[in-house]
Amino acid sequence: MAYYKDETKVKNASDDLFDMVHKPGDQTTYAGIYRCEGCGHEIGIAGGHTLASGAPE
Numbered sequence: 001m002a003y004y005k006d007e008t009k010v011k012n013a014s015d016d017l018f019d020m021v022h023k024p025g026d027q028t029t030y031a032g033i034y035r036c037e038g039c040g041h042e043i044g045i046a047g048g049h050t051l052a053s054g055a056p057e
């Protein structure tokens with residue numbers, strides 16, 4: 001879960017794109033915080049970058 005300090009810098013959105021599921025190694029379309037459905041870890045990543053292909057040890 002993401003935390004924030006200044007609520008004027010965030011906005012709630014319910015767009016369907018937040019429900020998209022990606023596979024390990026996929027390229028991201030949007031910058032954002034991505035959560036692993038396997039372990040629950042979250043990462044921040046830029047749009048166009050590649051998601052990790054495996055779980056960290």
Ligand SMILES: [Zn+2]
Nearest residue numbers: 036038039055
């Ligand atoms: Zn994971």
